Amino acid sequence: MTRFKFTLLSGTIVPLVVGLGVALATSEPSGAAAPTGATQTAANPCAAKNPCAAASTAPGACVVPRLAQAAMKNPCAAANPCAAKNPCAAKSPCGPANPCAAKNPCAAAPAEVELSREESAAAYACLRDGIRSALEKSGYGPIQGYFGWQNVAIAPYQSATHGMRYVNNYANAAAGAYARFEKAGKLPAGSVVVKDSFLAEPDGRLSAGPIFVMEKMPPGFLAASGDWRYAIIMPDGSLGGQTNGPGSANVAFCIECHAGAADQDHLFFLPEEYRVTAR
Numbered sequence: 001m002t003r004f005k006f007t008l009l010s011g012t013i014v015p016l017v018v019g020l021g022v023a024l025a026t027s028e029p030s031g032a033a034a035p036t037g038a039t040q041t042a043a044n045p046c047a048a049k050n051p052c053a054a055a056s057t058a059p060g061a062c063v064v065p066r067l068a069q070a071a072m073k074n075p076c077a078a079a080n081p082c083a084a085k086n087p088c089a090a091k092s093p094c095g096p097a098n099p100c101a102a103k104n105p106c107a108a109a110p111a112e113v114e115l116s117r118e119e120s121a122a123a124y125a126c127l128r129d130g131i132r133s134a135l136e137k138s139g140y141g142p143i144q145g146y147f148g149w150q151n152v153a154i155a156p157y158q159s160a161t162h163g164m165r166y167v168n169n170y171a172n173a174a175a176g177a178y179a180r181f182e183k184a185g186k187l188p189a190g191s192v193v194v195k196d197s198f199l200a201e202p203d204g205r206l207s208a209g210p211i212f213v214m215e216k217m218p219p220g221f222l223a224a225s226g227d228w229r230y231a232i233i234m235p236d237g238s239l240g241g242q243t244n245g246p247g248s249a250n251v252a253f254c255i256e257c258h259a260g261a262a263d264q265d266h267l268f269f270l271p272e273e274y275r276v277t278a279r
Contacts, residue, residue, distance in 0.1 A: 138233045208235045
């Protein structure tokens with residue numbers, strides 16, 4: 001996983017959907033307040049009249065109502081055709097260029113879309129089934145069932161080093177001490193930390209991002225990584241890379257990033273205000 005540099009933002013949240021197109025929420029009557037929470041869009045009966053609608057509206061997609069309504073004022077301008085194609089950040093601020101960027105012909109970084117805690121939580125709830133489906137397709141054993149693990153984040157928060165996506169922090173039973181954050185100490189072999197992710201677009205669209213994994217291996221696995229094995233599961237369930245395994249070069253930047261936290265078992269932690277113990 002890449003080193004975490006978190007950007008905390010406020011705004012509206014909409015659940016994400018794997019591979020969804022642009023989706024716009026139904027407009028409110030004049031003067032009405034924008035809806036809050038997560039919504040799924042219905043088919044747009046005016047689609048044929050709008051030259052942008054075919055590419056921007058997907059029935060059943062999860063959207064952030066506030067952002068979607070704002071985008072309706074200019075339905076052709078909001079979508080960034082490049083952002084949804086980039087499964088990883090265009091560049092890792094922790095070191096070398098992110099190898100995922102080379103695969104993306106439109107490598108510009110996603111916009112910093114501000115979502116409130118309530119919005120990000122609602123967005124995640126809407127997208128969760130899609131994320132679960134990708135997880136099952138992956139067949140990646142170390143993280144099966146991670147939805148039942150402890151999530152030490154009170155709500156998804158935006159992470160600059162994960163492509164400005166909103167992420168969670170799950171830890172399995174062996175990694176129970178992870179919930180102590182800087183006081184966690186050295187986690188034992190068998191510890192697994194999972195960060196699933198989603199991206200919010202300026203026009204309210206949501207899309208599932210990669211699942212980032214850290215798995216503590218037995219001593220001697222790899223000194224440079226502190227014996228952590230990194231892996232990235234792509235939104236379609238494919239394996240984007242794994243330390244000492246397929247596509248290992250694709251997660252080399254994770255090792256380099258986390259080496260900066262070698263004094264705390266190569267672990268970086270989420271912002272204090274998003275921790276389950278925060279008050």
